[in-house]
Amino acid sequence: MREVARQAGVSVATVSRALNASGPVGEETRRRILETAERLRYVPNRTARNLKRVATETIGVLLPDLYGGFYSEVIRGAERAARAARYHTLLASAHDGLPELVRALRTLVGRVDGLVVMSPDIEADVLRKNLPPGLPVVVLGGAVAGHGSVAIDNAAAAEAVTRHLAGLGHRRIALVSGPAPNADARARRDGYRRALAEADLAPDPVLELAGDFTEASGRAAAASFLALSPRPTALFCANDAMAVGALQALRDAGLRVPADVALAGFDDIPLARYVTPALTTAHVPIDEMGSQAIDAVLRAVRGDAPAPPAVTLPTRLVVRESCGARL
Amino acid sequence: MREVARQAGVSVATVSRALNASGPVGEETRRRILETAERLRYVPNRTARNLKRVATETIGVLLPDLYGGFYSEVIRGAERAARAARYHTLLASAHDGLPELVRALRTLVGRVDGLVVMSPDIEADVLRKNLPPGLPVVVLGGAVAGHGSVAIDNAAAAEAVTRHLAGLGHRRIALVSGPAPNADARARRDGYRRALAEADLAPDPVLELAGDFTEASGRAAAASFLALSPRPTALFCANDAMAVGALQALRDAGLRVPADVALAGFDDIPLARYVTPALTTAHVPIDEMGSQAIDAVLRAVRGDAPAPPAVTLPTRLVVRESCGARL
DNA sequence: TTGTACGCGTTATCAA
């Protein structure tokens, strides 16, 4: 910049004004400066600008993982919203629990104007201790006191899926639940139980199979499912990844879906409609969760709103072939 | 930081040394500083640190799009490699051609230590004019003079797929090619033609259907395919997204794959093995392209290498059900 | 072992 100023015969202040159109600059001077900058291939240093402006035009997105259709949809939605607002997304992932989460949080500080955090079990305390007060934060899929959130009603959606299964005539409906400490997993299990009660079906602990939201755990759970006697006629997996794994295992075992077993998932990841049979599932507007989270953060960043709001996005049951007709 | 120094009764320099372990600090002093920082919830400002260090610990990743299984794999690989090196990934996408690309390039400058760029038709000139000289750049899927690159041998891989089809006994093999100006698309078409020539099959322009790498264009191409007479017995789509689209259209038209038509794709996106029948395809190590690109940039950033290298990753033919047995 | 003081590249304030 100094060099541009020197060669154009002006001061750095004038160069700054010319390039940012942030102040009065003589027409002739302006031309000369722009031309010189072009010739020297000068591109302003964003870091210095950020330091001065106390703003980075960047929103951090912290995800627990990047694998599978779910997180890529979140990223896509987030990047879309950020781009529309001329913001950037700084992507980070933290797999290994708390220490990793803390590390990621702290390295993000100072390089972002706001944060979207998705973490299975985020606690208010962790955020408070590792983030400067005043940094707008939106929690994705969950709610933390004092911060904005974008989530869905997991229990209601799981209840709808289970009710659908019951409505089809199924009376023994097994569940592959998510990891026990996970709030989403717990809420979905609660919805499942609620729907059973509604349908006057006795809850049976044996029908609740353990999973951890991975495809592999879905496969494993299907094996346990097959060992059940009498075998349930329907299987509800607490997310699509596990449903896909279960579908493969079921098929490998010679069972037909939905003829022998009705199968339902949760999330409606892109893959859900591509497998055969396509998955009946609770549709979660995943990319919209990403974009709404960014929008919420941005509103707070820009001061349009005092604090990010708590948004609950609607889900809907999507019935596809994996559930078949009435029993 | 000033506040921490004040409350701890030391100078900011000592605070800096204590927090970064970058110089001698008395044990007692150190403890007091850390405790004060903790209490004040002080987190160093990354922007200022970056300005001083002339490094941002961030690699920019510029993608043409974020949709579909391909780009999310790239992102995943890139983030994994960056994270391993304690770097961040700044994600940007540029859909709408050159102006958008230039804008994205320029807003990335100064906030990244290096750049991974994936763009259908990137030109050396565009990079040279919009990036400061010396910024390490790795081009993904393509090669640009003066920059590093991570790519695959598209022609050889397409040739292998086509040869496999011919080896199965197919004599009329149609191609759904990618968009004409795209270098990858052209190379794959060349490989297809080469394999035909090898197998003494006459090239036939009618067999080359137009596509644009989207699933929808695969569906459309399948329609054209069905209008061909005599109908070819095999269909090679220049990427998996189109193959998935074609598969659906073929099935909707009442054709069985592979009994009536053998189908092959390219890329081996995660979805390829989930559709029914699973796709025979040219396996491209997509996430590895992302991680290798990051690694190459990092080597240049750290000065381990003078300039990023040109890497060609191996592909391999993955035979799955969509191609069936010998005719 | 600690503190002082300078500079990283910008933008913003103020005086000219």
Place this chain on the structure above:
DNA sequence: TTGATAACGCGTACAA
């Protein structure tokens, strides 16, 4: 309309 200069928050010689 322009230029000199003071920050922005940090790291780091260098001196103490």
